[in-house]
Amino acid sequence: MAERPGSLRELIYERIDILLNLAAAALRHGEEKYAKRYVYLARRLSARYNCRMRKEDRARFCKSCGMPSIVGMNAKVRLRKRTRAAEYLCSCGAARTFKY
Numbered sequence: 001m002a003e004r005p006g007s008l009r010e011l012i013y014e015r016i017d018i019l020l021n022l023a024a025a026a027l028r029h030g031e032e033k034y035a036k037r038y039v040y041l042a043r044r045l046s047a048r049y050n051c052r053m054r055k056e057d058r059a060r061f062c063k064s065c066g067m068p069s070i071v072g073m074n075a076k077v078r079l080r081k082r083t084r085a086a087e088y089l090c091s092c093g094a095a096r097t098f099k100y
Ligand SMILES: [Zn+2]
Pocket: 062, 063, 064, 065, 066, 067, 090, 091, 092, 093, 094
């Protein structure tokens, strides 16, 4: 589908980006409750408007515990050279992999 500037989809992606930024900021300040809430809202937006989250957005939170992932705080990144994948490990034990 062609992306027009100012389209609804673009607006949703912008809002998701803002919410994930807020989530990360909240977690940095130790506000876990708000962090989870922002991630929840971002995910609900993408589901509601049928906008699949972009790869870089999906790397920014944990699917299983709903917390934003901040590398060096509650997330670890490992590079798997053999499979050419980046593995994001959350403090809850869940892992996500992304090809690079
Ligand atoms: Zn997690």
